[in-house]
Amino acid sequence: MTPVFSHGDLRLYLLNLLDEGPRHGYDIIHALSDRTGGTYTPSAGTIYPRLAKLEEEGMVTKTVDGRKTIYEITDAGRAEVASRAADLEGIEAGLADSVRLIADEVRAGVREAMKSLRADLAAAAQADRTHTTQAPPADDARTRSREELHRLETVVNGFRGQVRTDIRTYVARGGELTASIVDDVATRLDEAARELTRALRGG
Structure with a gap:
């Protein structure tokens, strides 16, 4: 940071x-x-x-x-x-820059986390489509689907836990969780959810 x-x-x-x-x-x-x-x-x-x-x-x-x-x-x-009035002016300017940089770092971290989540979701959806194309027996398909569902839930829960930890750590260290950051996260989560829906529907 x-x-x-x-x-x-x-x-x-x-x-x-x-x-x-x-x-x-x-x-x-x-x-x-x-x-x-x-x-x-x-x-x-x-x-x-x-x-x-x-x-x-x-x-x-x-x-x-x-x-x-x-x-x-x-x-x-x-x-x-x-x-040292001039030095103080420089400190004030530096504080403004630091606030912007920290907010940018948080946004960048969220973007990277969302990119990783989308990749995991896409891979899970692709694996599901591959199993479906191979047309295995119905019982085997359902068993594998349940296994993949469990794996996907583990991925999503792991992502959720990591984001919560990162954000709570950021706030605990004095970071400001602004409305724009929350809106950005919400927007990207919505995008990821829509991509998953499209992937599960085959396109």
Whole structure:
């Protein structure tokens, strides 16, 4: 999966978020998710060590408010943000590109999975037509059909499980499952179903 932030960019982006106002850790995580269109939702284990490092560098301070730790940028942190305005513009542009690339990767993965499914369905249908052409005894044909049906169901279920795993992993890593991606998958599944129907009907 295409990385959202290049090396060192996250540090500057955290300072940029804090330059907008004090935030607690989970607020920063949610802000990053919002700013990246849901394609990047870092873990607490990613954000808090970086905030601690910024505190060591004198770029941020922290205060405890009840059960929350609030982080606030210092003058030194503001100075770095101001001096690296051009870098921040590049990061914003890179984020937009990363969102598009990740969405393209998901669509490409779905297309490849659908291509594989169509090939499996076509092969199963061809095998069925071959058995029919050979005109075996009715009982043998029914037995083989049941065997091939079981094999086809295994193929379809395997495909379904793989797609569910891939999509759930993508979302769990912070990816945004947009309506256009879902529509694309639905369209391609419909196409595969129509191709299977045509194949089973012999044309």
